[in-house]
Amino acid sequence: EVALSPVDTGYAAWTFLGAAALLDAVIWSVPWSYGILLDTYLQDPATTTQPHATTLLPLVGTCSSGLMFCSGAIIYPYMCQYPRHRRPLRWAGILLCCASLFASSYVRKVWELVMLQGVLYAIGGALAYHPCISYMSEWFVRRRGLANGVLFAGTSAGGLALPFILPALLKAYGIFVTLRIISVASLLLLLACHPFIKPRLPESRIPGPAPRTSISPILGDRTFWAILVANTLQGFAFFIPLVWLPTFASTLQLRTALSSAALALLNGSSALGPMLVGLLSDRLSPWPIALIGSALSCLCTFVFWGAMRNTVGLMLFGATYGLVAGSWSTLWGQFAHRISKGDPSLSMSLYGLFMMTRGLGNILCTPISTALLST
Numbered sequence: 001e002v003a004l005s006p007v008d009t010g011y012a013a014w015t016f017l018g019a020a021a022l023l024d025a026v027i028w029s030v031p032w033s034y035g036i037l038l039d040t041y042l043q044d045p046a047t048t049t050q051p052h053a054t055t056l057l058p059l060v061g062t063c064s065s066g067l068m069f070c071s072g073a074i075i076y077p078y079m080c081q082y083p084r085h086r087r088p089l090r091w092a093g094i095l096l097c098c099a100s101l102f103a104s105s106y107v108r109k110v111w112e113l114v115m116l117q118g119v120l121y122a123i124g125g126a127l128a129y130h131p132c133i134s135y136m137s138e139w140f141v142r143r144r145g146l147a148n149g150v151l152f153a154g155t156s157a158g159g160l161a162l163p164f165i166l167p168a169l170l171k172a173y174g175i176f177v178t179l180r181i182i183s184v185a186s187l188l189l190l191l192a193c194h195p196f197i198k199p200r201l202p203e204s205r206i207p208g209p210a211p212r213t214s215i216s217p218i219l220g221d222r223t224f225w226a227i228l229v230a231n232t233l234q235g236f237a238f239f240i241p242l243v244w245l246p247t248f249a250s251t252l253q254l255r256t257a258l259s260s261a262a263l264a265l266l267n268g269s270s271a272l273g274p275m276l277v278g279l280l281s282d283r284l285s286p287w288p289i290a291l292i293g294s295a296l297s298c299l300c301t302f303v304f305w306g307a308m309r310n311t312v313g314l315m316l317f318g319a320t321y322g323l324v325a326g327s328w329s330t331l332w333g334q335f336a337h338r339i340s341k342g343d344p345s346l347s348m349s350l351y352g353l354f355m356m357t358r359g360l361g362n363i364l365c366t367p368i369s370t371a372l373l374s375t
Helices: 011-032 034-042 053-070 072-081 083-104 110-139 144-173 175-196 222-251 256-281 286-308 311-325 328-339 344-374
Strands: none
Touching (some): 011 034, 011 053, 011 110, 011 144, 011 175, 034 053, 034 175, 034 222, 034 256, 053 110, 053 222, 072 083, 072 110, 083 175, 110 144, 110 344, 144 175, 144 328, 222 256, 222 328, 222 344, 256 311, 256 328, 286 311
16 A cells, blocks of 8 residues: 655645646746747748738737637546546647747748647647646645645746746847747756656556546536636736737837836736735635736726836836736636535536636637737
């Protein structure tokens, strides 16, 4: 009989959480920093002169993040039914994610960038990322809110570091060599954290496929539908600054360093916010936390981005918006736990639905915001 590692504490639990946060940072760093790559693409006549380039290029970043979110509705129920497949899924995801980014450095057509750097990168990232969420429910119970916060802080941490690295690489080597450097570095980091990301419960004890979980019992729950709608709207709004902030900074004639600093502030505060909200959600109801965070997100957008329209306003927006809006996803675990009444399989299926609806908002925001900018 193999002794299981303790829940919520111990070396194995914390090393798993640290490694999972690092994996998240690597996987999400490119989508979160795509605004800088987009600004570079839009300044290159070789890409902007292609048909529909100004519409398709923003979709690269949107697809890479949005499809990773949307895939949760498929992957989480699959992992609940076939938990033994989580490890090979993660391996396949790591290889596909890095290979697609590397391959995108050799293409020159916009639609090829959308497919490689957008769609295929998202599929690989999803396969590597989602098993970590599944493992986390085995490692953390009482401190799940904090664990969620650390995991989503890792998601934003990559977006904090990469905006400072990308400008120097782009200036020295150009965008295509930069993509190759980022893909190889990502592969090395993902391989380094791989040994520590493992389930707490031995998968060898799992006899076969688990029965499918139905969400039909909660379809009449008004709370479920209210959260689903709010989650979609929040996803629609949250990602617009990540895509357009560097371009907006260019219209203010700010230096590239200031533009990168504003994006890094947004991602950095998005790393701090989830940990604070995660701690609070372990002790308080998630509903008032979500309401207060949404209200503050609206306020700082109207004041710092909409009204001030200068360098100070842009920096303040980056610092405050990420802090209050970037922590929304941390509450998914508590939302799912309360709506599912503690059913772990149903909770994971709900988590996937929350990711999917946020991803839909993410995908829709780019064509709509692009159309608004062109009017």
